[in-house]
Amino acid sequence: MQSDRSDSSGPITQRVHSLTTAATGDTRGKHRIQAELKRLEQETRFLEEELEQLDKMEKASAACKE
Incomplete structure (x- = not known):
């Protein structure tokens, strides 16, 4: 999941x-x-x-089926 870091009006910048x-x-x-x-x-x-860790994890529904 990538975010657009070119947005200069974000809360950190503010x-x-x-x-x-x-x-x-x-x-x-x-x-x-x-x-x-x-x-x-x-x-x-x-x-x-x-x-990154969340992206690598299985979906919750797949784990529940097991």
Whole structure:
């Protein structure tokens, strides 16, 4: 299952934009933005791995027939 990642109006992009706007000129804000981005990237990787595992699983109805 592939998603269209070119959509720049997604919730992650909106969150990063709001963080960037709130932290303009603040070095602590820059660190918070980088930490939030890292957390979001880790969550994205985790969810992508979970989706891959789900794609490899049998359908529930096939397992119930057995």
